[in-house]
Amino acid sequence: MSRTAEEIGRTELGPRPLPPLGEYRAATDLSYVDTVLDNGLRVVAVRQSTVPMVEVRLRVPFAGAEPRHAATAEVLSATLLTGTATRDRVGVDTELALVGGELGASVDPEVLSVGGNALADGLDTLLGVLADALTGAVHRDDEVAGERARLIERISIAGSQPSVIARKALQKHRYGDHPFTREMPEAEDVAQVGAEDVRALHRAAVLPRGSVLVLVGDVEPGTAVAAARAAFAGWTAEASAAVLPPLPELTPGDLLLVDRPGAVQSQFRLSAQSIVRTDPRYPALQLANLAFGGMFSSRLVENIREDKGYTYHARSYSEFTPDGATLLIDTDTASDVTGGALREIRAELARMVATPPDAAELETVREYAIGTLLIATSSQGGLASQIAALAMLGLGVEYLLGQPGRLKAVTVAEVAAAAAEFFAPGRFTGVIVGDAAKLGSLRELGGVTFP
Numbered sequence: 051m052s053r054t055a056e057e058i059g060r061t062e063l064g065p066r067p068l069p070p071l072g073e074y075r076a077a078t079d080l081s082y083v084d085t086v087l088d089n090g091l092r093v094v095a096v097r098q099s100t101v102p103m104v105e106v107r108l109r110v111p112f113a114g115a116e117p118r119h120a121a122t123a124e125v126l127s128a129t130l131l132t133g134t135a136t137r138d139r140v141g142v143d144t145e146l147a148l149v150g151g152e153l154g155a156s157v158d159p160e161v162l163s164v165g166g167n168a169l170a171d172g173l174d175t176l177l178g179v180l181a182d183a184l185t186g187a188v189h190r191d192d193e194v195a196g197e198r199a200r201l202i203e204r205i206s207i208a209g210s211q212p213s214v215i216a217r218k219a220l221q222k223h224r225y226g227d228h229p230f231t232r233e234m235p236e237a238e239d240v241a242q243v244g245a246e247d248v249r250a251l252h253r254a255a256v257l258p259r260g261s262v263l264v265l266v267g268d269v270e271p272g273t274a275v276a277a278a279r280a281a282f283a284g285w286t287a288e289a290s291a292a293v294l295p296p297l298p299e300l301t302p303g304d305l306l307l308v309d310r311p312g313a314v315q316s317q318f319r320l321s322a323q324s325i326v327r328t329d330p331r332y333p334a335l336q337l338a339n340l341a342f343g344g345m346f347s348s349r350l351v352e353n354i355r356e357d358k359g360y361t362y363h364a365r366s367y368s369e370f371t372p373d374g375a376t377l378l379i380d381t382d383t384a385s386d387v388t389g390g391a392l393r394e395i396r397a398e399l400a401r402m403v404a405t406p407p408d409a410a411e412l413e414t415v416r417e418y419a420i421g422t423l424l425i426a427t428s429s430q431g432g433l434a435s436q437i438a439a440l441a442m443l444g445l446g447v448e449y450l451l452g453q454p455g456r457l458k459a460v461t462v463a464e465v466a467a468a469a470a471e472f473f474a475p476g477r478f479t480g481v482i483v484g485d486a487a488k489l490g491s492l493r494e495l496g497g498v499t500f501p
Contacts, residue, residue, distance in 0.1 A: 082447045083271035087279055089286045090259025094437055095274035096266045096447060098430050104267030104274070105167045105430045106153075106176060107438035111260050111291035112162040113229060118242065119251075120159065121235035126189065126248045126256075127157040128197035130164070134186035139193070142179060149175045153183075159230050160294055160372065161442065162256065167431065170268040177281035184256055185285050194245040205237045212310070212382070212483065216317035219308045219481045224321055230294055230372065258282065260291040262441040266434040294372040299323050303479045304499045305392075309486040316388040316484030317380070318395065322477040324368055324375040327443060333456040334464040335368075335377075335472055340415035341407045341465075342366050342398065342473060343379060347414075350398050354381065360391045370443060377472060385484055389491030392482070392498075402473040406466035420454045 082096040112123060131153055132139045146152055149172025155164045164183075168176040208214050214234065221231035263282075265274040300323045325332055336344075343350035343366030354360040364381035383391040407415065427433045427450065440449055482489070482498065492498040 080447070080451070081271055083275050084446050085275060087258070087282065089282060090257075090261075090290065091278075091282060091285070092262045092441065093275050093278045094262065094264045094441055094446060095269075095271040095278070096264075096433065096437065097269065097271055098266055098433055099268040100428075100430060102170045102268045103150075103167050103430055104170045104173050104176070104265060104269050105434035106165065106180065107262075107264040107266075107434045108164040108180065109262045109264075109438055109442050110162040110164075110256060111160065111293045111442075112157060112255060113160060113292045113294040114251075114255070115229055118235075118239045118247075119229070120232040121239035122243050122247050122251050123157045123162070124201055124235055124240065125194055125198055125243045126251055127155040127162060128201060129189045129193045129248060130155045130162075130187050130252075131183050132193040132197075133188055133190055134182045135188060136186065137179070137182060142183070145175060145179055148172075151176050151179075153180060159232050163438075165435075167267075173265075173267075173269055173274065173277050174281070177277055181281040181285060184282075187252060189245055189248040189252065191245045194243070194248055198240055198243055201235075202237045202240050205234060205240065208234065209237075212313065212315065212317050215308075215310065216319050216380075216481065216483045219306070219483055220319040220321065223306050223479070223481050224300055224376075225297055228295075228297060230297055255292060257287045257289055257291040258285045259287060259289065260293070262438060264434050264438045264441060266430045266437065296373040297371050299374070300376060300479060302477050304497050305479065306481045307486055307489065307492065307498050307500050308481050308483040309501045310483050311485055311487070313483070313485045314385055315382050316385055316391075316482055316489065317382050318391065318480070318482055320379040320395070320478045320480035322377045322472065322479070324377040324472060326370065326373075326375050327440075327445065327449070331464075331468055331471075333453075334460045334468040337412060337415045337419060337457065337460055338402070338407065338465050338468040338473065339366055339368065339377065340419060341411055342402050342469075345415070345418055349401070350379070350381075350395070353398055354383075354391055354394050358387075358390065358394060360384070360387045360394070379478070379480075385488040388482065388484060388489050389495055392492065392495055396475045399473050399475040399478070402469045406469040407462070409462050412460070412462055412465055416457055416460065419457050423453060 084094045086092050131142055149168045151166060151168030151172055153164060153166035164180060225231050263278055300321060325335060342348055343364060350364050350366060354364055360383045361381045366379045369376050369378055427436055436450060437447060486501060
């Protein structure tokens with residue numbers, strides 16, 4: 051016979067006591083070098099010798115204002131590692147396999163990303179293959195044609211997904227036609243991309259100056275930097291990699307209802323202006339957000355998932371944008387409870403302001419924040435990805451090492467101030483995507499613009 055979690059957690063003498071949480075211990079064996087090479091490439095090399103591997107993360111600012119830039123960039127990322135003048139696709143894969151390695155590329159409106167790993171003693175090979183792709187990728191006609199066809203098929207499938215429709219609607223509502231909104235190219239634009247378009251974009255935009263290379267693994271930082279310097283000596287350019295122009299600040303206002311006839315669910319995507327990681331208020335905001343909707347036992351989840359049963363999934367989180375940040379709330383609900391879900395979301399926002407986390411709630415989210423950070427950075431891959439994300443914001447290893455201390459120092463009063471400043475319901479705007487014919491109850495709540 052099965053027992054509930056409450057029954058398992060109790061004894062004849064009462065609830066089982068939880069073991070005390072361990073003290074956070076800083077990584078004492080973490081040595082690193084953070085430098086800029088002569089070609090303008092920033093290299094961050096960190097020794098973490100948990101396994102005899104090395105992780106690589108390359109981030110190249112890759113913004114473009116031209117309407118078809120997103121389409122060309124997607125094809126470029128898909129064919130970047132398919133061959134150079136000296137290695138074909140099989141040659142690239144074989145050389146990496148001989149050192150237990152792999153590389154993959156992707157792109158978004160901000161950056162071209164390349165990531166992978168190899169055995170630590172294969173670092174020179176890993177960097178050599180990467181450097182060859184950056185300086186000598188040929189983007190062969192047949193490779194471009196094949197990846198273009200696959201990309202068009204993926205776009206066609208993704209374009210019908212409710213989450214994709216909601217994200218596109220939110221981006222347009224927030225930022226209009228800013229290049230940051232072009233997270234997925236249009237299929238018709240991809241169909242027009244030719245191999246020469248891809249090669250031209252590569253020559254013009256795959257540049258070292260302003261880019262970041264992160265190396266984490268069982269290798270001395272100085273040795274890793276020397277290997278990068280040798281590998282990328284031929285990757286040069288006078289120009290800098292292109293960054294996105296700043297985004298306009300969000301204007302609070304009504305939610306926009308985006309009609310999706312026949313939909314059985316409604317997608318909520320709410321957003322408000324926030325602050326960057328270097329703002330002294332950010333640690334308090336991070337903890338306030340965890341209490342509101344940033345973890346499974348948060349207030350929002352307890353209300354609209356556990357208590358009301360309106361949704362299976364709900365969350366709030368920070369999104370860091372060019373020169374700024376936003377706070378987002380998203381959830382999906384059945385059409386017939388859309389009005390109730392909106393009412394409860396607004397109520398939870400108001401409750402965050404009126405009744406901010408007390409000392410006990412603060413300690414819970416603080417331990418969660420520090421614990422998840424430790425987990426995220428415990429592996430070489432996790433640490434490399436964390437550092438790469440911070441590096442694109444102008445930060446480094448020292449910021450990551452100092453974050454637990456900043457979280458520990460946050461007071462109840464600081465969290466209350468962050469809750470009052472950033473969670474007021476009137477600060478938000480956003481979209482609800484659903485069948486407008488089924489959502490008449492939203493008119494009674496107000497603050498929703500119908501199509």
